[in-house]
Amino acid sequence: MPLTRIALRAGKPAQYRKALTQGIHDALREVFKVPEDDQFMIVSELDADNFVFGRHYMGIERSDDLVIIQIAANNTRGQDQKKALYAQIAENLARDPGVRKEDVFVNLVTVAREDWSFGNGMAQYAT
Template identity: 55%
Template sequence: MPLLHISMRAGKPEAYRQAILDGLYLAMREALNVPEGDEFMTISEHDASNFRCGNAYGVKRSDDAVLIQITVFASRTAEQKKALYRRIAELLGENPGIRSEDVFVNVLDAPAENWSVGNGIAQFA
């Protein structure tokens, strides 16, 4: 039950944004065994004055940097997360052509009782 928030600079065409969503969904299906149809993702676009990515940690980022925050059940292993990071960078590199240096991913673990996916109930608690 991942929940994704993607932030990027404004101005990319719809096909570019859709390729990001499609790539992230495929990476989660492959690396985290996310079920079919488990797609809860938003993209927020920001003008240049409201979006900043530095070059810390030895990574030279460009204006095409994409910040991806993924909240998941607190049951994912470190190996699953590492596979996810690799696969996201590969897929977004293939389409829409984002450099791996510009793919910033943060995974947040949340206990199962922290989720309600509808109807006002805690389905996983």
């Protein structure tokens, strides 16, 4: 059920982008316990003029290799589980494809269960 958007500077090879999606999905599976087949990700590569960010915001030194990750998920997780997800994503991406933890920016957007339609014009999670 998570919908993940990944934005990064253009120019990285396909294997790098695949490692990003795999590392994020692995973290979601481990921490949020999402099913294996529950993978919906959009990767956007942007040129420098369309990828603008604060290089030093909050005292964190970001490089051109910044990866911005936005995840929409059900509002069913507590603060500790969210923190664990952020840490696991940073750890996974540091390992493969080698993103510095300072360059892993995550934003979690929580939504109600009825805010999803997975196809057929139905709200499968609505009760």
